[in-house]
Amino acid sequence: MVLVLLAGCRTVAPVPVGLPKQHALENEHLLVRSDLKLPKDHPVLRDLDSLRDQIADELNLPLQKQPVTVYLFSDEVRYAQYLQARYPLLPPRRAYFVGTSKELAVYTFWGERIQEDLRHEYTHGVLHASLTDVPLWLDEGLAEYFEVTSQPTGMNRDYAMRLASNLSQGWKPDLDRLESLETVDDMQKADYQEAWAWVHFMLHHSEESRGVLISYLHDLRTNAKPGSLATRLRTAIPSANSRFIAHAASLTSGIQQASSFSN
Ligand SMILES: [Zn+2]
Known part of the structure; x- marks a missing residue:
């Protein structure tokens, strides 16, 4: 799911549920702020690095330096409360990508479909880092395509x-x-x-x-x-x-x- 907003275009009300900030991991292309501690070489995170290369290869996109920030909540309730407070008009979904001029952010929680959800949202991040804009249907079609982990x-x-x-x-x-x-x-x-x-x-x-x-x-x-x-x-x-x-x-x-x- 994707939502592109322009930063600074409205005042944001205080949110009772805070963003995950207990743990932080980062590499050149990815920042992860999470409620739960993850090893830096967790397969789900390593997978995102290779996904970035795969997207660039298949779509002939130049890789950009702008990192994607993943806000990873420990559970669905905390995630849903945050989203509801921060973006009350959004329909409920398991994960969101929000692109602003300041940040390419992914919001999601650690659940059974975390790998597929992260791949989907991270694809939005890579696309928005490389392109001036992406039509909604194409953004989602590409994210659905690249979220698949199985072959072919x-x-x-x-x-x-x-x-x-x-x-x-x-x-x-x-x-x-x-x-x-x-x-x-x-x-x-x-x-x-x-x-x-x-x-x-x-x-x-x-x-x-x-x-x-x-x-x-x-x-x-x-x-x-x-x-x-x-x-x-x-x-x-x-x-x-x-x-x-x-x-x-x-x-x-x-x-x-x-x-x-x-x-
Ligand atoms: Zn999407």
């Missing part, structure tokens, strides 16, 4: 299965509609799923589709409003919609094959 890269099996089922029931993709979504409240679960699928399609379908995404991200380095990605995609690949459908429908055969090999 970026394959969210639940999404793939649901997409196949939705397609068989007549669902139609609509990248123009996704591009029109502007706030966190607008993004529903199905929108995250579709955003993930468009990112997966562009990165895996063909050199052309990948090229459209990479060049769009390249433009976002210097231009916060580079226009519609859907339009660029249709220009490069006129049959993009039907190819997307074929790509999305083909993902489940890969999953079934992979699971029959692993049994």
Whole structure:
């Protein structure tokens, strides 16, 4: 989940629940302020370092020095109380990224899905450190893609299965509609799923589709409003919609094959 705010644009009321500050860890790219003590080489933190390289490689992004600060609460109750007090209008979610001109911050708690949640939010941080802005749907689609820890890269099996089922029931993709979504409240679960699928399609379908995404991200380095990605995609690949459908429908055969090999 992502929220980009401009620092200093409003007065912030005092918050009864404080930020985690008992323990601190830092390296060049990451600051962790946490309620609980973590070893510096904890696998979850090491994973974020390699994720940073993976994002830069796959998206052809220059790595930026600006670190991401992770505020890691010990439990969900404390986290939720803090978020509710500090950002009362946000819908409840397990984790948030808040980018301001002063800080790229991730707020979350130590729970069962901590690795996936941190990967998701940290991806937002890396993107916002490198780009002038990121359209909401693309920000979420990339974060959903890079949060996946299993192989093959970026394959969210639940999404793939649901997409196949939705397609068989007549669902139609609509990248123009996704591009029109502007706030966190607008993004529903199905929108995250579709955003993930468009990112997966562009990165895996063909050199052309990948090229459209990479060049769009390249433009976002210097231009916060580079226009519609859907339009660029249709220009490069006129049959993009039907190819997307074929790509999305083909993902489940890969999953079934992979699971029959692993049994
Ligand atoms: Zn997100």
